[in-house]
Amino acid sequence: MEKIQNNKAWFMVLPVLLIVALNAVVPLMTVVNYSVQDTFGNNVFFFEGTRWFNEVLASDRFHGALMRQFFFTFTILAIEIPLGVAIALAMPRSGFWASVCLVLMALPLLIPWNVVGAMWNIYALPDIGLLGFGLNWLGIPFDYTQQPVSAWFTVIMMDVWHWTSLVVLLAYAGLQSIDENYYRAAQIDGASRWAVFRYIQLPKMKHVLTIAILLRFMDSFMIYTEPFVLTGGGPGNTTTVLSIDLVKAALGEFNLGIASAMSIIYFLMTLLVCWLFYTITMQGEKQ
Amino acid sequence: MAQITLDQLAHSYMPNPRSEADFALKQIDHVWEDGGAYALLGPSGCGKTTLLNIISGLLVPSRGRILFDDQDVTALAPEQRNIAQVFQFPVIYDTMTVAENLAFPLANRKVPKDEIEKRVKDTIAMLDLGDKARRRAKGLTADEKQKISLGRGLVRYDVNAILFDEPLTVIDPHMKWQLRTQLKELHHKFGHTMIYVTHDQTEALTFADKVVVMYEGEVVQIGTPEELFDEPAHTFVGYFIGSPGMNVLPCQVEGDRLRLGAQELVLQRRYPQLEGTVEMGVRPEFVGLSANGDGLPITVSAVEDIGRFKIVRARIEGRNFDAVLPEGTEVPANATAVIDPRRINIYQDSHLVRGEA
Numbered sequence: 001m002e003k004i005q006n007n008k009a010w011f012m013v014l015p016v017l018l019i020v021a022l023n024a025v026v027p028l029m030t031v032v033n034y035s036v037q038d039t040f041g042n043n044v045f046f047f048e049g050t051r052w053f054n055e056v057l058a059s060d061r062f063h064g065a066l067m068r069q070f071f072f073t074f075t076i077l078a079i080e081i082p083l084g085v086a087i088a089l090a091m092p093r094s095g096f097w098a099s100v101c102l103v104l105m106a107l108p109l110l111i112p113w114n115v116v117g118a119m120w121n122i123y124a125l126p127d128i129g130l131l132g133f134g135l136n137w138l139g140i141p142f143d144y145t146q147q148p149v150s151a152w153f154t155v156i157m158m159d160v161w162h163w164t165s166l167v168v169l170l171a172y173a174g175l176q177s178i179d180e181n182y183y184r185a186a187q188i189d190g191a192s193r194w195a196v197f198r199y200i201q202l203p204k205m206k207h208v209l210t211i212a213i214l215l216r217f218m219d220s221f222m223i224y225t226e227p228f229v230l231t232g233g234g235p236g237n238t239t240t241v242l243s244i245d246l247v248k249a250a251l252g253e254f255n256l257g258i259a260s261a262m263s264i265i266y267f268l269m270t271l272l273v274c275w276l277f278y279t280i281t282m283q284g285e286k287q
Numbered sequence: 288m289a290q291i292t293l294d295q296l297a298h299s300y301m302p303n304p305r306s307e308a309d310f311a312l313k314q315i316d317h318v319w320e321d322g323g324a325y326a327l328l329g330p331s332g333c334g335k336t337t338l339l340n341i342i343s344g345l346l347v348p349s350r351g352r353i354l355f356d357d358q359d360v361t362a363l364a365p366e367q368r369n370i371a372q373v374f375q376f377p378v379i380y381d382t383m384t385v386a387e388n389l390a391f392p393l394a395n396r397k398v399p400k401d402e403i404e405k406r407v408k409d410t411i412a413m414l415d416l417g418d419k420a421r422r423r424a425k426g427l428t429a430d431e432k433q434k435i436s437l438g439r440g441l442v443r444y445d446v447n448a449i450l451f452d453e454p455l456t457v458i459d460p461h462m463k464w465q466l467r468t469q470l471k472e473l474h475h476k477f478g479h480t481m482i483y484v485t486h487d488q489t490e491a492l493t494f495a496d497k498v499v500v501m502y503e504g505e506v507v508q509i510g511t512p513e514e515l516f517d518e519p520a521h522t523f524v525g526y527f528i529g530s531p532g533m534n535v536l537p538c539q540v541e542g543d544r545l546r547l548g549a550q551e552l553v554l555q556r557r558y559p560q561l562e563g564t565v566e567m568g569v570r571p572e573f574v575g576l577s578a579n580g581d582g583l584p585i586t587v588s589a590v591e592d593i594g595r596f597k598i599v600r601a602r603i604e605g606r607n608f609d610a611v612l613p614e615g616t617e618v619p620a621n622a623t624a625v626i627d628p629r630r631i632n633i634y635q636d637s638h639l640v641r642g643e644a
Contacts, residue, residue: 179376179378181374181375181376181378182378184345184365184372184374184378185372185374185378185436185439187345187364187365187366188343188365188366188370188371188372188392189366189391189392189395189439190366190392190395190396191391191395192395195391195395199380199382199383199391200380203380203381203382
């Protein structure tokens with residue numbers, strides 16, 4: 001069939017362009033705009049060039065938040081991915097209990113994020129919370145409002161509880177797509193349980209796990225609500241991750257320039273890491 | 288390599304089977320000889336895959352025993368039985384190279400490294416995969432993948448049997464023939480006991496020395512391709528083997544007289560008094576058409592010219608009746624069917640009755 005060349009077709013794309021412009025491009029450009037200017041109110045702006053970027057990149061505050069962010073993200077990835085895969089492997093493959101497990105797994109994902117924060121806040125309270133009280137009763141000193149280690153422990157536990165299900169569901173879907181005969185052939189080939197995992201299950205889960213890691217990486221890099229409700233970034237600023245720091249700078253201190261520069265750096269970092277990760281994992285596919 | 292004995296074997300997928308109908312595989316007693324090439328032939332759902340999975344150990348039978356030579360293996364797991372199986376859809380390990388795929392079953396069995404290398408090399412040569420050995424198994428064609436599946440069995444020199452579960456289903460027609468030929472060659476050369484499940488009669492008849500025909504969970508006949516053609520033990524075998532299948536018509540038999548509607552034929556054999564449903568069966572190949580009125584009156588409804596021969600679709604006494612005529616034969620107007628009486632088989636309740644000569 002002959003392709004019809006008609007530039008009027010571009011008009012058809014206009015509504016979408018308009019929506020994307022309004023909800024993505026314009027806000028992003030506003031941030032870019034703020035990041036290179038300074039203001040003393042009254043809508044008067046002065047051009048500052050790269051000043052905010054230089055300040056942010058040189059500040060200990062940003063370095064601290066960034067390190068804490070990476071610590072948080074890598075810790076939860078290191079727990080959630082293997083744990084999620086392990087749970088998915090242990091789940092029944094069909095029947096009544098498979099459905100029960102799936103529903104149970106989906107539950108944490110359905111709870112609003114601020115509720116998750118509030119739940120864990122109460123759950124971990126040292127005087128009345130089941131977890132906090134229990135740990136203290138066992139002789140382990142635990143108070144997330146005072147001790148940084150307890151605070152970190154609670155934040156990480158909360159994220160693991162909230163999001164491991166997502167990894168489980170994705171990994172489970174990957175496992176379900178494996179044909180029964182693969183297991184039979186492996187059995188006849190005398191493969192060990194580990195070999196079955198390494199050469200059949202893991203390769204078949206590769207794509208879903210890539211998606212799981214990307215989603216968890218991006219989401220954990222953006223995490224705000226739960227730690228805000230739980231610890232508010234404290235004690236001190238020990239659990240102040242990037243987005244909490246960002247909100248403090250933007251709304252607490254009204255440092256729009258600094259906050260905008262932080263947002264942009266932060267956005268570019270997420271983009272870079274995701275691109276790197278995706279490119280590396282997909283490299284093997286093309287060969 | 289081993290002789291495989293099925294001793295009063297039966298299987299039901301239900302925990303408490305009550306009647307015969309609950310059994311996916313009805314009782315079977317049979318000995319597969321060492322080094323034989325067998326085909327299990329039957330329509331979908333006839334129990335042939337169930338039987339194969341029992342032999343390979345993927346399924347434990349509800350009743351009976353299975354012996355490899357003199358060893359009872361009924362309770363052994365597949366990896367302890369030392370068998371190989373090729374599945375309908377090729378199973379390959381995507382992340383490994385072709386050579387690594389072939390080495391896998393040996394590495395799992397802790398065979399020494401240099402021995403593995405030697406055997407893998409031999410197997411690759413055997414299967415003509417030399418140019419592909421170092422590449423990843425992913426992205427190969429279906430027939431190459433199926434060869435790798437087979438190779439993982441061949442690489443273990445001492446397998447008791449190689450089992451095939453409809454292995455050519457996903458292979459292109461022109462490669463099917465080639466793979467089948469290669470399989471036969473391998474069988475002649477190495478003499479593995481091979482059991483081949485299929486629903487395709489051409490595959491079964493060309494591959495196997497002996498064909499086991501199954502129907503509704505029962506083995507209805509075991510025989511060479513000639514036996515299946517000449518003397519089907521069950522009307523199902525008559526329908527299923529041959530293209531077109533055998534003509535089966537209800538009739539009456541008294542001694543050596545056969546009465547078909549208003550017609551009477553003289554048989555070569557004498558039969559005792561027969562009870563139940565009595566039918567005669569004759570292959571379309573042994574039916575001729577005559578223009579001068581002798582034989583049975585038929586109504587020709589269609590003629591299919593296949594090239595090498597013609598299939599005449601007709602009706603006799605209100606039932607379908609086919610005849611196969613050699614190339615170039617004319618179909619006469621007002622034709623009558625002439626049946627070769629030596630080729631008539633008599634069935635009582637679908638099972639063959641052999642008369643006295």
